[in-house]
Amino acid sequence: MNAKISRYLQDARPPTPCLIVDVDAVEEGYIQLRDLLPEARIFYAVKANPLAPVVKRLNKLGSSFDTASRQEIDLCLKQGAKADRISFGNTIKKAADIAYAYEKGVRLFAFDSEAELRKLAQAAPGAKVFCRVLMECEGAEWPLSRKFGCSPKMAADLMVQARELGLDAYGLSFHVGSQQTDLSQWDTALGRVSSLFSILRERDVDLRMVNLGGGFPAQYRSDVPPLEAYARTVMAAVRRHFGNRIPELIVEPGRSLVGDAGVIQTEVVLISDKGDGDGRRWVYLDIGKFSGLAETMDESIKYRLRTPHDGGRTGPVVLAGPTCDSADILYEKTRYELPLDLAIGDKVEILTTGAYTCTYSSVGFNGFEPLKTICI
């Protein structure tokens, strides 16, 4: 566990539940990725953690920003980011929000459908646009389904249309799925993208950019390949498929930059058994699915836990949150073990919770306040 956060928790003893984010660790993550992928421009996926000190620090380091909404654009601008380093990466935008972004100077937009392209042509004339291509994403712990992207064939047609509509047909994007651990997915995806580049060249559209999306992992319970392996794999695939015509590259890391930089501290509210023959203890924490741990939905993301009794004998548990909602269970199917000495009132740290936690927190389900966050 991050030593600076550990020290902070010991000294400051903040009320639980709370999320502590080490902004220096975010910086280290940024520098590591920049050094490993010098060929790519980094667009931080603001949605992963929009805390102002995080955005501000990344801006100072020269990062660009991938935003999902008008509000995220405003946030980046407020933290000093220049509009030419902001991408409006959501493929689902109201026309008014596109116009707002354009008016603020944003000139880079994602889309994946004809209707969205027409909105862009209207509200952001001449802007650079990139089309998101639908990819299978086997191997991702938080898969991306078919919500985003269109078929490669449709992407090609839409890029031709983009040019006809007076937009700058800039490039293609894809996303292999968040927390993707199967490195071969990048090769498959880049192969498809490179054939689209060729097909479009024959139709007189010269694409210049590939947006590799995110998908770099954070350290949850299962082992993940080191970031070096990701960088190496991605660049090898880029070279294999693009040869000596390597396009501009964009990456949109979120989880991998801020995930490991955050720790949630929570308190054990209750430990019980049900008298129903199930040998597992039920351990109820003061944080749950609706106050920051939404990514435990379907038990997808499996966080690592730290307790004051680590090292002692353990037994199986079901982990749940504090609300009266029966869906507010963190892990029931997934085997989790916690020390037998664990007691009500103990503090438990949930590691690698810097990404996709605080903003998922509900405004007040069951009356519980949103997750408090502290940047150090």
Place this chain on the structure above:
Amino acid sequence: MNAKISRYLQDARPPTPCLIVDVDAVEEGYIQLRDLLPEARIFYAVKANPLAPVVKRLNKLGSSFDTASRQEIDLCLKQGAKADRISFGNTIKKAADIAYAYEKGVRLFAFDSEAELRKLAQAAPGAKVFCRVLMECEGAEWPLSRKFGCSPKMAADLMVQARELGLDAYGLSFHVGSQQTDLSQWDTALGRVSSLFSILRERDVDLRMVNLGGGFPAQYRSDVPPLEAYARTVMAAVRRHFGNRIPELIVEPGRSLVGDAGVIQTEVVLISDKGDGDGRRWVYLDIGKFSGLAETMDESIKYRLRTPHDGGRTGPVVLAGPTCDSADILYEKTRYELPLDLAIGDKVEILTTGAYTCTYSSVGFNGFEPLKTICI
């Protein structure tokens, strides 16, 4: 659709997304239930919708309140509820919160484990306590899992222990599952509860109360039995199992009181297809799973929709929210059809959204603001 809300939307044209709650309709629901179940005290489940005007109105009507947290207790007190009409119904409570409630005058507490009982004996000496018994809840659209309750045998032992600890061993509670449509579940549950009454009488513990929980339905897509049928079934089961020794009865309606009193208005942000051979249109709304529609998780609650083109020809759709989260899909497995004339910018009403919506809303996922609510 509620005529008053319909009129309001036409006249006021509030920005979307927004939830409109007709407080008069909540009142009508309360009166209907009170008249159908005159034998029971109504404890409104505040978590279903904690908007101040709703709580205030129900308080004026004489309702009691089932609360899940210190904050919900404060809310009820602030809206004029007396402490002796407040139950602290969450079985997972911090000792400090129990003490807080007790200090405010609350004297009715739920529990389902020995550890919680000991907390209550310490922090709420002499209070009335009721034990939640674990029930299967087949037939519920939003099932309750095993998170709450303990086995009947354990419940009996704990009630004996409650008395030994100086608490008032008041009664038992159960919950058949929210939006329960299988009426026979109440009979099964009441049968079990009544045998526990007998068993405990033999152990010199005279229980006086049965808390029937909630489970009365709101009108989602599938037909549900009328509230009359619920009331009749419940009272028949009570009489069958308790004969002429009918205990005090408590019900904790949430969904059935406020669900139908609310309508969310949303706007169509994008309609697209993926070019992937799936004939369905993707319809993206400006509200999703993380801005109020959390109960679409696993497509559990299936809301009814209204569009300006109802009556025209329809086709199948996938419905999704506006965020960059691929889990933010409302209905993909469930067959939904919408008019072929539906267009970007159209307003769509999501009916029966008065319960379990606004408080689930995230504080700002993807930068989107929490769901706005308007009481009329």
